[in-house]
Amino acid sequence: MKCGILIIGSLLWDDKTEGRKDWRDHRLDVSKAVPVLVPIDYGRISSSRSNTFTMVLRSDGPPGTGLLVPCRREVVTIDDLVAEASALWKAEAPKAKRGVIGSTWGSVGVLFREGASSAGFAESWRAHFKKMGTKSLAVVGSDGSLNIPWPVTEDGASADFDLVLATATVPENVKPSPEAVARAMLCQADGHENYFLNNVLNGIRTAADDEIFTIIERGSPDWISTDEYRDAIAILKAAQSFAK
Structure with a gap:
């Protein structure tokens, strides 16, 4: 079966955290990543990122764009999964x-395409999870x-995978507003705006990105004009112009 990893954040672009680049290089085919529409938003405060917000999956809500990245190996047995x-x-x-x-703050979950669980994979996965x-x-x-x-592709077609794996993290009890997300970035000085901007640069987007960026622009942080973020800022500005 064709297995994909749904990625909505730094797993895609972070080379500093131990093991992530090696995991992508050896287990994923990032060159064949497919943009897909899924309900996501900046919904979890990260203490390790100066209390800025990181991405969460939702069961419903406005769709954003994540990336479904194929695993290099097919899943044939439950051990493979x-x-x-x-x-x-x-x-x-x-x-x-x-x-x-998994842990208290997050867990891996599986989404089986209709018919893909007929070989007993769902039952075996449930037993392993418990x-x-x-x-x-x-x-x-x-x-x-x-x-x-x-997940569906940007043209509305069902993503061509048999099963999807993703990590889900626990969101805040109250969904943060776009202003709260923007203000958190404006109120820190440790470079953690990079999470939002690297997501944008890599095509990971939420329905609130334009509103978040408008508030950031209004705050005029020093980092908004740095060469490091030039390409991401250009993408956000282009989206604003298109919306007008």
Whole structure:
């Protein structure tokens, strides 16, 4: 079966966190990543990023654009699926023990395309999820399934994968407003605006990006005019012009 990893943040572009680049190079075919529409937003405060917001998956809401990245190996057995899930979590949480697929703040979940679970994969995955003691949270159910719509491409076609793996993190109790997301970036001085801007540069977008950027522009932070972010800012400005 063709397995894809749904990526909505730094797993795609972060080369500094231990193991992430190696995971992408050896387990994924990033060159064949497919932009897909899924409900996402900046919904979780990250203490390690100076209390700026990182991306979360939602079960519903305005669609944003994530990337569905094919795994290099096909999933033939439940052991193959477990291996991909474990490697995904290790990339997400480098200090986690090998084989673990979740924690109190996040978890790996699986979305099976209709018909793909007929070989007993869903049942086997459910048994493994419970055996590992992984708890349901956010959009991951007690059976380890992702409670999100099946990803569709930008032209509305169903994404051509048999199953999708993703990490879901626990969002804030109250969904942050675009202004709160923008203000969090404006109120820090440690370079953590890079999460938002690297997402934009790599095609990971939310429905609120234009509003977030408008508020940031109004705040005129020093970093908005740096060469480091020139391309990402150009993308955001172009989107603003198109919207007008």
